[in-house]
Amino acid sequence: MRIYIIFVISIFLLHTPAFSQQKGSGQKMEGMDMNMDMSTPMKKAVPKKLHRPAKQLKKPASNPDLKQIIRDSVMEPAPMDSSGDVEKSMKMSPDMKMSMDTSVSMSNDSSSGMHNMQMMNMRNDFSLHLPMSRNGSGTSWHPDNSPMYMYMFVPGGWNIMLHYGIFLRYAEVNLNNRGKEGHDRQFSAPNWGMIAANHKIGKRGLFLARAMVSLDAFTVGGNGYPHLFQTGESWKGQPLVNRQHPHDIFSELALGYSYAATQDIDLYGYAGIPGEPALGPPAFMHRPSALNIPEAPISHHWQDGTHITFGVATLGFRYKNMKLEGSSFTGREPGENRYNIDRPRFDSYAFRFSVNPSKSMALSASYGYVRSPEELEERVSIKRFNVSALHTINFPMNKTLSSTFVWGLNRYSAPDESSYGSHSFLFESNLQTPKYSFFTRIEVIQKSFAELHLTQYSPQGIPLLNPNQNNLINAISLGASRYISKNRYFWADLGIMGYYYGINSDLKAYYGATPVSAEVFLRIIPPRMSMSQMSMGNMKM
Numbered sequence: 001m002r003i004y005i006i007f008v009i010s011i012f013l014l015h016t017p018a019f020s021q022q023k024g025s026g027q028k029m030e031g032m033d034m035n036m037d038m039s040t041p042m043k044k045a046v047p048k049k050l051h052r053p054a055k056q057l058k059k060p061a062s063n064p065d066l067k068q069i070i071r072d073s074v075m076e077p078a079p080m081d082s083s084g085d086v087e088k089s090m091k092m093s094p095d096m097k098m099s100m101d102t103s104v105s106m107s108n109d110s111s112s113g114m115h116n117m118q119m120m121n122m123r124n125d126f127s128l129h130l131p132m133s134r135n136g137s138g139t140s141w142h143p144d145n146s147p148m149y150m151y152m153f154v155p156g157g158w159n160i161m162l163h164y165g166i167f168l169r170y171a172e173v174n175l176n177n178r179g180k181e182g183h184d185r186q187f188s189a190p191n192w193g194m195i196a197a198n199h200k201i202g203k204r205g206l207f208l209a210r211a212m213v214s215l216d217a218f219t220v221g222g223n224g225y226p227h228l229f230q231t232g233e234s235w236k237g238q239p240l241v242n243r244q245h246p247h248d249i250f251s252e253l254a255l256g257y258s259y260a261a262t263q264d265i266d267l268y269g270y271a272g273i274p275g276e277p278a279l280g281p282p283a284f285m286h287r288p289s290a291l292n293i294p295e296a297p298i299s300h301h302w303q304d305g306t307h308i309t310f311g312v313a314t315l316g317f318r319y320k321n322m323k324l325e326g327s328s329f330t331g332r333e334p335g336e337n338r339y340n341i342d343r344p345r346f347d348s349y350a351f352r353f354s355v356n357p358s359k360s361m362a363l364s365a366s367y368g369y370v371r372s373p374e375e376l377e378e379r380v381s382i383k384r385f386n387v388s389a390l391h392t393i394n395f396p397m398n399k400t401l402s403s404t405f406v407w408g409l410n411r412y413s414a415p416d417e418s419s420y421g422s423h424s425f426l427f428e429s430n431l432q433t434p435k436y437s438f439f440t441r442i443e444v445i446q447k448s449f450a451e452l453h454l455t456q457y458s459p460q461g462i463p464l465l466n467p468n469q470n471n472l473i474n475a476i477s478l479g480a481s482r483y484i485s486k487n488r489y490f491w492a493d494l495g496i497m498g499y500y501y502g503i504n505s506d507l508k509a510y511y512g513a514t515p516v517s518a519e520v521f522l523r524i525i526p527p528r529m530s531m532s533q534m535s536m537g538n539m540k541m
Contacts, residue, residue, distance in 0.1 A: 122152070123159050125198055125208045126258045126268045127318060132161075134356065135196075137283040137307055138276030139256075139268070139314055139325060143392040144359035146288050147400050147432070148529045149491070157199055164193035164526060165285060167294040171519035173226040173242070173499075177512030181454075182242035184226035189219035190294060192251065192285055201257075208256035208270075216246030217338040225295075228501060228517055229473050231451050232301040233333055234376050241453045244296050248338045250274060251308050266318040273341060274334075275312035277327035279350035279368040281388035281406050283307035288392060288402035289428045292439045292481055292495060294521050298473070299424035299445045302408035303386060306370065308334055311344025321356045331371035331381065347371040350384075362390040383411040403429040420468050422446035434483075437493065441477045446470035454510055474502035481523065492524045 124130035126139060136142045151162040172185040194212040201207050216224075223235040224243040233245040254272030261267060276283065283304045284290045284297055297303065309329045316325030331348035350368030357363065370382040388406045395401070404426070411421040428441040450467040481495030499517040 123198055123200075123206065125196060125210070126206070126256060126270070126316070127266045128200070128204070128206055128258075128260045129263050129266070130318075132159075134362075136281075136362075137286040137304075138272075138312075139270050139278060139316060140276075140282040140352075140364065141323075141354050141356055141362045142282060142288065143362045143390055144356065145394055146390075146392050146402065149291070149526045150529060151526050152529065158197050159199070160195065160197045162193075162195050162526065164191070165291070166191045166524040167521050168524075169225075169294050169519050169521035171226060171294075171517065173228045173517040174511060174515045175518060176514070176516045180512040180515075181510045182226070182228045182515070184242070186226050188221070188225040190225065190247075191215055191219060192247065194252070204260045206258045206260070208254075208258075210252055210254045210256070210272075211250075212252035213249055214247040214251050215249065217249060220246045222246065222336065222338070227295050227298070228499070228511075228515055229298045229445075229447065229452070229475065230296070230300070231298075231447065231453075232305065233336075233374070235336055237376075239374075239376055239453050244300075246338055248274065248308055248334050250341065252276065254312070264320045266316075266323075268316045268318070270312070270314040270316070272309075272312045273344055274308050274310045275314075275329075276307045277309055277312050277329040277348075277350045277368065278314050278316070278325040278352035279306050279327065279366050279370075279384065280304040280352075280386045280408070281364060281390065281404065287390065287404055287428075288400070289390070289404040289430045289439075290441070291402075291525070292430055292432075292437045292479065292493075292523065293428070293441055293477070294497070294519065294523075295477075297426055297428075297441065297443055298475055299406070299408060299426050299443050301373075302384070302410050302422070302424035302445065303388075303406050303426065305333070305373075306350075306368070310334065310342035311346050313346070323354050324351070325354075326351045327368075331369075331373050332375065333373050335375060345371075360392050364388050379414075381413050383413070385409040385411075398434050400432045401429065402432075403427070420448075422448065422451075422470050436483075437481045437495070439479050439481075441475075443473075443475040445473050445475070447473055449506075452507075452510075469506075471504050471507050473507070476500045476502075481521075486527070488527060490524050491527055492522060495521050495523060497521070 122132040124132050125135050131144050133146050133148055134141050134144050149163065153160045153162075167190050169189070170185075170187045174180060174183040175185075177183060192212060192214045194210065196208065196210040198206055198208045224240060224245045226242065227244040228242055230244045231239070231241055233240050235245070252272055252274055254270060254275040256268060256270040258266050258268035280303050281287070284293075284300065306329070310332075311330035312327060313329070314325055314327040316323055327350045328346045329348050329350065330342075330345040332342070332345060335342055348369055348371045350366060352364055352366035354362065354364040364387070366384075366386045368384045370384055372378045372381055374380065386406065386408050388404065391403045393401045406424075406426040408424045408426075409421055410424075411419060413419055422445070424443065424445040426441070426443050428439070430437060430439040448468045448470050452471075477497060477499045479495055479497030481493040483491060483493045485492040497519050501511075501515040501517075503511060503515070
C-alpha cells in the first residue's frame with residue numbers, strides 16, 4: 001500500500017506550481033548546449049601588418065558575444081596566407097590546432113571549426129585528437145555527440161572532470177505476489193562519484209589519473225537493494241538472488257598513458273586496481289541511455305559486470321575512428337568486504353574491437369575468458385561474448401535521445417567439463433528534454449534454476465531434472481521524471497518507474513504470475529555541460 005501512496009504523492013508534486021518554476025539564478029542558457037551544431041561559420045582573421053599579443057579572456061557581460069570572446073581569447077590575427085589555409089593564416093596554440101583537427105570526427109559540416117574551438121583544452125582521456133565526449137567507462141567509447149554531466153576545471157594545464165550520480169529511492173518488488181520469491185520493499189540510495197584528471201606530457205604524450213568511489217555499503221547495505229531476478233556475488237556466505245549487490249567503496253583507481261604517433265594513430269595503456277577491462281559496453285551507470293534508471297540491468301553479469309575488477313592491465317591501438325585493445329585482469333568478482341583492495345590475480349583476458357562510424361554512434365564487439373568469477377562457485381569459469389551499439393540524436397530545443405543495444409552470452413565450463421550457456425539481450429532508451437525525461441529498458445535473458453538458486457524440488461515436490469535448464473525472463477521497465485531544480489551546482493529530478501516481468505510456467509510456481517515492481521526516486525547529478533560553460537566557466541585559458 002505504501003508504494004501506491006508514494007506514487008500518488010509523486011504525481012501531485014510533479015504538478016505542483018512550486019516545482020514547475022525553474023530557478024533563474026546561476027542557470028546556464030540551455031539553448032547553448034554543447035551538442036548543438038553552430039550554424040554561423042567562423043569568420044576569417046582580418047589581415048594586419050603587425051601581430052598583436054592575444055587578448056586575455058575577460059569576465060563576460062550578461063549577454064556576451066560568444067564568437068568575439070573566443071576570437072579575442074584564442075586567436076591572434078595574422079596576415080592571410082595566399083593559399084587560403086586557415087591554419088597558416090592564424091597563429092594557434094598546439095591545443096587549438098588539435099581541437100580543429102578533430103573537426104572530422106565531431107561534425108561533417110562547415111560549422112565544426114567553431115564547435116571545436118569551444119572544445120579547446122577539453123581532451124579525451126586516451127587521445128589528443130579525440131573529443132572528450134567520446135569517453136566511456138574504462139577505455140570504452142561513447143558516441144561523440146553524447147551529453148556530458150560534470151564539472152570541469154583546468155588548473156595549470158590539467159583537465160579535471162568531476163562526475164557523480166545519487167538516487168534516493170523507495171522500491172517495492174513483486175508487489176502483486178506477496179509471500180512469493182523476491183517480494184521485498186526498501187528505501188536505499190545507490191550512488192557513485194568519479195574524478196578524472198589528464199595532463200599533456202611533451203607534444204605527443206597524455207597522462208591520466210582516475211578514481212571512482214561509491215558509498216553503497218553505507219546507503220544500500222551489504223546485501224544490496226531489492227531487484228527481481230537479479231543474481232551475482234554473495235553476502236555472508238550466501239548467494240545474492242533478487243538483489244543487486246552494492247559497489248565497492250573503491251570502484252576505480254587507475255592510471256593511463258597514451259602516445260599520439262600521428263593525428264590518426266594512438267598507442268595507449270591503462271592499469272587499475274580496481275579498473276575495467278576491455279570487455280563489454282560502457283558500464284550502465286555511465287551510459288547516456290541509462291542515466292535516469294536507478295537499477296542495474298538484470299543482464300549486468302552477462303554484459304558489463306566486470307566494470308569493477310581488482311587488477312586490470314590494458315594495451316590499445318587506435319587508427320582514426322577504430323581501435324583494438326586487449327586486457328589481462330582478475331576474473332574473481334569483488335568480495336563481500338566492500339572497503340578493502342582485493343588481491344589481484346591477472347588470471348583472465350579479454351579483447352575488444354570498437355568503431356565510431358559517425359559522431360552519433362559507437363559500436364563494439366568483445367570476447368573474454370573470466371576465470372572463477374563467483375567466490376561460491378570457484379570451479380566454474382565463463383567465456384563471455386558481447387556486441388553493443390550506442391546511439392545518440394540531438395534535436396532542437398535541447399532535446400536528446402540516447403539508446404543502447406547489447407547482446408551478451410555467458411558460456412560456462414562446469415567442473416565435470418560439461419559446457420552450457422545463456423543469452424541476454426538489452427535495449428534501453430532515454431529521451432531528455434529541458435523539463436522532462438522519458439526512459440525505458442527492455443531485457444530478454446535466460447537464467448537457470450541454479451543461477452536463481454531455487455531448490456532442487458518445485459513447490460509441488462516435483463524433482464527438477466536439470467538445474468541448468470534455462471528459463472526465459474522478459475523484463476520491461478518504463479519511467480518518467482521531471483526536473484524540480486536546475487542550478488549551477490546540481491540538477492535534481494523526481495521520477496517514477498514501473499517494471500513488468502514475463503516468465504515461463506516453471507518460474508511462475510516460485511514467483512507468481514506476471515510479477516510487477518514499482519518505485520519512486522529523486523536523482524541528483526551535476527549540471528549538463530553547455531557551450532557557455534566550456535568557453536567562459538571555470539576554464540582558464
